[in-house]
Amino acid sequence: MTYTYRGxxxxxxxxxxxxxxxxxxxxxxxxxxxxxxxxxVSSIASRVKTRARDLEPLMARGRxxxxxxHAYQVADSGEDFLITDRxxxxxxxxxxxxxxxxxxxxYGLLLRERYSERDCLFQLTTHTGINPVKLVxxxxxxxxxxxxxxxxxxxxxxxxxxxxxxxxxxxxxxxxHDHLSHPEVDPRANARCEPAxxxxxxxxSREVVVGVSDDGCKLDHPDFAAPGKxxxxxxxxxxxxxxxxxxxxxxxxxxxxxxxxxxxxxxVIAGEAGTRLTVGASPACRLLPIKWESDGxxxxxxxxxxxxxxxxxxxxxxxxxxxxxxxxxxLFASMVIRRLTRLATGGGRxxxxxxxxWAAGNENCPILHEADQDVPHTHGWVFEGGSWQWGGVQTxxxxxxxxxxxxxxxxxxxxxxxxxxSHYSNYGTGIDLCAPTSNSHAYFRMPVAGLGITTTSGETGxxxxxxxxxxxxxxxxxxxxxxxxxxxxxxxxLEVASVLRRTAAKDLDDTxxxxxxxxxxxxxxxxxxxxxxxFDSGAFQDTGHDDGSWSPWFGHGRVDAERAVAQAxxxxxxxxxxxxxxxxxxxxxxxxxxxRRDGIRDTLEVRHTGQVDVLRVAVDIPHxxxxxxxxxxxxxxxxxxxxxxxxxxxxxNLSEQWEIATLPTLRQLKxxxxxxxxxxxVRDEAPLDTGHLEEWSLELxxxxxxxxxxxxxxPGVSIPDKDPAGIERGxxxxxxxxxxxxxxxxxxxxxxxxxxxxxxxxxxxxxVRLHDRLGGSRDNLRATYDSADLTTLQALRGEPCxxxxxxxxxxxxxxxxxxxxxWSLELRPEVPAxxxxxxATAPRGRKAAAKPKATKGTxxx
Numbered sequence: 035m036t037y038t039y040r041g042x043x044x045x046x047x048x049x050x051x052x053x054x055x056x057x058x059x060x061x062x063x064x065x066x067x068x069x070x071x072x073x074x075v076s077s078i079a080s081r082v083k084t085r086a087r088d089l090e091p092l093m094a095r096g097r098x099x100x101x102x103x104h105a106y107q108v109a110d111s112g113e114d115f116l117i118t119d120r121x122x123x124x125x126x127x128x129x130x131x132x133x134x135x136x137x138x139x140x141y142g143l144l145l146r147e148r149y150s151e152r153d154c155l156f157q158l159t160t161h162t163g164i165n166p167v168k169l170v171x172x173x174x175x176x177x178x179x180x181x182x183x184x185x186x187x188x189x190x191x192x193x194x195x196x197x198x199x200x201x202x203x204x205x206x207x208x209x210x211h212d213h214l215s216h217p218e219v220d221p222r223a224n225a226r227c228e229p230a231x232x233x234x235x236x237x238x239s240r241e242v243v244v245g246v247s248d249d250g251c252k253l254d255h256p257d258f259a260a261p262g263k264x265x266x267x268x269x270x271x272x273x274x275x276x277x278x279x280x281x282x283x284x285x286x287x288x289x290x291x292x293x294x295x296x297x298x299x300x301x302v303i304a305g306e307a308g309t310r311l312t313v314g315a316s317p318a319c320r321l322l323p324i325k326w327e328s329d330g331x332x333x334x335x336x337x338x339x340x341x342x343x344x345x346x347x348x349x350x351x352x353x354x355x356x357x358x359x360x361x362x363x364x365l366f367a368s369m370v371i372r373r374l375t376r377l378a379t380g381g382g383r384x385x386x387x388x389x390x391x392w393a394a395g396n397e398n399c400p401i402l403h404e405a406d407q408d409v410p411h412t413h414g415w416v417f418e419g420g421s422w423q424w425g426g427v428q429t430x431x432x433x434x435x436x437x438x439x440x441x442x443x444x445x446x447x448x449x450x451x452x453x454x455x456s457h458y459s460n461y462g463t464g465i466d467l468c469a470p471t472s473n474s475h476a477y478f479r480m481p482v483a484g485l486g487i488t489t490t491s492g493e494t495g496x497x498x499x500x501x502x503x504x505x506x507x508x509x510x511x512x513x514x515x516x517x518x519x520x521x522x523x524x525x526x527x528l529e530v531a532s533v534l535r536r537t538a539a540k541d542l543d544d545t546x547x548x549x550x551x552x553x554x555x556x557x558x559x560x561x562x563x564x565x566x567x568x569f570d571s572g573a574f575q576d577t578g579h580d581d582g583s584w585s586p587w588f589g590h591g592r593v594d595a596e597r598a599v600a601q602a603x604x605x606x607x608x609x610x611x612x613x614x615x616x617x618x619x620x621x622x623x624x625x626x627x628x629x630r631r632d633g634i635r636d637t638l639e640v641r642h643t644g645q646v647d648v649l650r651v652a653v654d655i656p657h658x659x660x661x662x663x664x665x666x667x668x669x670x671x672x673x674x675x676x677x678x679x680x681x682x683x684x685x686x687n688l689s690e691q692w693e694i695a696t697l698p699t700l701r702q703l704k705x706x707x708x709x710x711x712x713x714x715x716v717r718d719e720a721p722l723d724t725g726h727l728e729e730w731s732l733e734l735x736x737x738x739x740x741x742x743x744x745x746x747x748x749p750g751v752s753i754p755d756k757d758p759a760g761i762e763r764g765x766x767x768x769x770x771x772x773x774x775x776x777x778x779x780x781x782x783x784x785x786x787x788x789x790x791x792x793x794x795x796x797x798x799x800x801x802v803r804l805h806d807r808l809g810g811s812r813d814n815l816r817a818t819y820d821s822a823d824l825t826t827l828q829a830l831r832g833e834p835c836x837x838x839x840x841x842x843x844x845x846x847x848x849x850x851x852x853x854x855x856x857w858s859l860e861l862r863p864e865v866p867a868x869x870x871x872x873x874a875t876a877p878r879g880r881k882a883a884a885k886p887k888a889t890k891g892t893x894x895x
Contacts (some may be wrong), residue, residue, distance in 0.1 A: 472502020
């Protein structure tokens with residue numbers, strides 16, 4: 035009879051004669067020829083079903099790959115008892131670190147976790163000599179040090195049934211689902227948010243925050259009625275941005291009667307599910323609205339205000355939605371562009387980039403193009419003498435937008451409910467995606483089919499069924515991006531953008547609209563030329579983009595929440611943190627002197643060479659008034675970061691954990707050398723109430739120091755004008771190794787960088803396009819391309835470093851000229867995984883074992 039112990043009681047088991055469990059994923063087992071259809075039962079293990087006579091031979095082959103065990107079931111119920119190669123042990127008495135180590139050595143075990151003085155998690159090794167079931171029995175029945183032993187089990191748990199939102203207007207929100215049957219709704223048009231929620235088994239994560247800059251937001255709208263829905267907000271008063279935490283801040287100033295655009299945008303993003311009226315694409319995610327001053331349809335924005343806004347939201351949001359802009363020229367100051375560029379790669383709540391979504395606009399014109407004909411960019415109507423009259427369209431030939439080409443900035447076009455391009459939608463170079471929204475004729479001269487968007491409003495009735503334009507499409511994409519981050523919070527902003535592009539749907543209707551017919555007030559409509567060549571077809575075409583084919587009308591396609599979330603979840607399974615994480619604990623039990631600015635200091639010794647990449651710090655401070663306390667963490671270099679600064683008022687006891695995602699100031703410590711003495715400084719700066727430092731802990735994810743292979747030249751060679759042959763230059767890397775990361779820096783003087791194409795070719799022959807005719811009339815291409823940010827460079831990972839690297843620079847358009855001043859290459863080769871760090875010591879407390887881990891002024895209406 036086979037048995038084990040569970041909850042202190044004997045439990046009879048039965049071996050399955052035709053199944054076993056191996057600590058390997060199905061694809062590994064398939065590649066080894068062991069099983070073609072293994073069932074994944076955990077993040078790292080699979081169950082194999084086979085014929086009884088093949089069981090033992092296949093298990094023997096499995097053991098050459100990874101720990102392999104029989105599959106068990108509970109004898110009286112038949113339910114699975116899926117053991118792992120780990121066991122829990124509760125000792126009869128507290129043991130020292132030395133005693134635990136002796137115990138582990140005696141049984142050939144590895145200590146994987148120490149939860150308390152008595153409770154531990156161990157992993158079996160080949161030296162253990164018996165399987166986990168037998169070991170549990172042996173320890174329970176024969177080992178005097180052990181009070182209880184149990185197997186660490188895998189569970190295949192059924193998900194709770196997903197319940198769609200019950201909000202009153204949800205069924206009318208065709209842009210989220212396929213429930214609405216209507217002659218003007220094509221099922222290809224909706225963003226498939228409901229099936230994405232099903233994949234997530236929820237409506238997104240409250241840890242994801244989406245910013246929305248617009249004409250304000252009605253904070254007390256019932257569809258935002260969830261605790262903590264707005265972690266912050268702000269409104270402009272002149273040049274000052276008044277924020278929620280300012281002493282004179284007034285929440286009622288966030289909404290201005292008649293200015294409902296921002297409220298609607300916020301609802302499209304994240305209206306709460308199960309509240310009252312409507313829902314957004316990511317109902318459970320949070321919102322941070324910024325209110326620009328407005329006058330009718332116009333927002334009052336300038337470059338300095340833009341910088342102020344960006345400074346405020348830089349570390350508070352993951353995504354920023356902007357349903358406003360201008361044509362034919364939309365050009366920010368260089369300082370704004372630089373700030374946007376930096377935030378896109380290193381800003382955001384997680385420090386891994388901030389995704390910017392921008393409305394492409396509703397003027398039926400290009401956003402970045404130099405045309406050879408006059409292109410209309412207004413609707414042609416003017417309001418005079420109390421009524422509308424035709425004044426004729428305004429036209430332009432040059433359309434400029436210096437947001438196009440910034441990594442992490444995406445422009446969103448409009449898709450009608452008929453799955454056709456919305457007639458008004460802007461198009462051409464710079465369009466990244468489209469999303470479902472309203473339809474109307476750009477010049478209000480013809481009927482076109484399509485429904486509006488039902489969402490929140492500040493007006494009486496608190497909703498609108500006629501929201502639309504790229505103003506609605508953009509926040510919808512922002513909401514979907516929030517779902518992607520909810521599924522995989524490790525993704526950078528650039529990776530989220532790539533996921534959205536790669537998964538976008540291309541099964542759309544590219545039927546063009548008829549031209550505007552003549553009218554008595556306008557008999558010659560030859561002015562109606564859009565979409566113009568080369569953007570006169572909506573067909574998808576291969577442009578060489580890593581994220582797939584592209585359409586001048588639809589970008590990479592219609593945003594698809596279901597496919598995007600599915601891919602994010604898949605990537606989550608593939609991402610392995612590039613760190614070796616360690617946890618250090620001190621339990622000093624030190625009294626904190628009352629009303630003393632010197633306070634107390636406690637230290638932890640870290641002996642692990644490398645740079646800090648992940649950092650978490652937790653404290654347990656029993657105290658009668660935590661508003662007295664200041665808590666500071668000091669790195670070995672002396673760099674200090676305040677964790678808690680007299681917040682919380684009269685609340686008792688400070689039991690808190692901080693990490694980079696929740697306390698942005700901790701980012702200052704990223705890249706610090708981990709090795710050395712880390713200090714926690716605790717001060718009580720007010721009289722009467724007292725307390726003590728019971729415990730504090732530090733978790734460090736350390737990236738091992740790696741060599742850098744570099745090469746550089748400054749040729750100062752001219753780039754021939756309008757010559758596809760261009761110039762080629764080479765740099766040689768002599769050292770061997772395989773690429774883990776790559777960075778390329780360019781310095782090119784040129785008077786129109788939109789003429790340029792720059793391609794890098796590796797020694798292995800892989801070509802990567804670094805710059806492809808973006809930036810329009812901007813001068814000079816001085817840029818650094820990093821594989822951490824540019825998905826195309828990631829294709830070089832794993833290739834050999836050694837050999838000649840070629841740079842090919844082409845000027846493909848006449849007139850403007852330039853030269854290649856300098857270029858450089860920096861490679862970081864792959865290195866072996868870092869060895870585990872030694873256990874930290876806590877000089878005035880007990881030591882704790884290190885814990886290895888496995889792993890933008892006109893709105894777009």
